[in-house]
Amino acid sequence: MKRTLIATALLAATAFAHAATPANDTTIVLVHGAFADGSSWDKVIPILQAKGYKVVAVQNPLSSLADDVAATQRVVDAQSGKVVLVGHSWGGTVITQAGTSDKIKALVYVAAFAPSEGEATGNLGKDYAVPPGIATLQVDAGGYAWLPADSVAKNFAQDVTPAQAALIAATQGPIAAKAFGETTTVAAWKSKANYYIVASKDRMIAPQLEQAFARKINAVTTTLPTSHVPMVSQPAKVAEVILAAAQR
Numbered sequence: 001m002k003r004t005l006i007a008t009a010l011l012a013a014t015a016f017a018h019a020a021t022p023a024n025d026t027t028i029v030l031v032h033g034a035f036a037d038g039s040s041w042d043k044v045i046p047i048l049q050a051k052g053y054k055v056v057a058v059q060n061p062l063s064s065l066a067d068d069v070a071a072t073q074r075v076v077d078a079q080s081g082k083v084v085l086v087g088h089s090w091g092g093t094v095i096t097q098a099g100t101s102d103k104i105k106a107l108v109y110v111a112a113f114a115p116s117e118g119e120a121t122g123n124l125g126k127d128y129a130v131p132p133g134i135a136t137l138q139v140d141a142g143g144y145a146w147l148p149a150d151s152v153a154k155n156f157a158q159d160v161t162p163a164q165a166a167l168i169a170a171t172q173g174p175i176a177a178k179a180f181g182e183t184t185t186v187a188a189w190k191s192k193a194n195y196y197i198v199a200s201k202d203r204m205i206a207p208q209l210e211q212a213f214a215r216k217i218n219a220v221t222t223t224l225p226t227s228h229v230p231m232v233s234q235p236a237k238v239a240e241v242i243l244a245a246a247q248r
Contacts, residue, residue, distance in 0.1 A: 025081030026246045027054045033089025034175035043235035062175040065182040072098040084245045087112050093121045099188030106245035107192045111199040114213035122180035128206040144174035155203040159233045194219040195245050204228040
């Protein structure tokens with residue numbers, strides 16, 4: 001009797017383990033941008049998990065480029081198997097610097113910066129008009145930049161519900177303004193498969209600049225008619241692009 005119970009328990013445990021195992025060995029690592037935190041991916045994460053992928057959202061300290069890169073690399077290093085590294089906005093600069101590991105099989109840029117070596121994020125849009133949202137940035141006494149709530153609603157996330165915009169404003173992560181002047185030393189996109197989502201109604205990064213980034217990195221490009229936060233307003237479409245990178 002005991003042997004039968006033990007055997008049944010082992011079979012059940014084995015079945016559970018197989019059920020809990022992701023569809024493959026690829027982990028999707030999501031890197032948020034400035035004025036945000038890891039919860040900015042909360043509409044995309046369940047879609048990816050439902051497809052059997054392990055998903056980890058990095059919590060960037062937003063204290064410097066080096067600190068955010070270190071936080072991202074710790075998460076990448078902790079994974080087994082391959083990684084798809086996804087960056088939104090400032091997170092694009094982070095994955096450009098952090099994404100050189102052999103584990104990483106693809107980079108996905110979501111309305112994101114894609115600098116070359118030696119470039120600072122703050123200089124990337126110098127040939128374009130200042131986006132409306134950037135013009136509203138406030139900097140506190142500690143040197144951290146943040147967006148007023150009305151600008152979040154008008155410029156950062158103008159295509160989400162008022163309640164969602166208010167939540168984004170309340171949970172935003174201010175960023176050390178100096179980070180925008182810090183330069184990258186590598187460009188991971190030169191040696192990786194690249195995907196780019198252009199947000200055609202973006203008021204934080206010029207859509208034309210996003211298109212230029214996509215061309216420069218030779219990315220598989222998807223254009224969505226969204227604000228700066230397509231992962232919030234069009235999560236299924238963003239998930240489709242990430243899944244395509246994961247399944248390549």
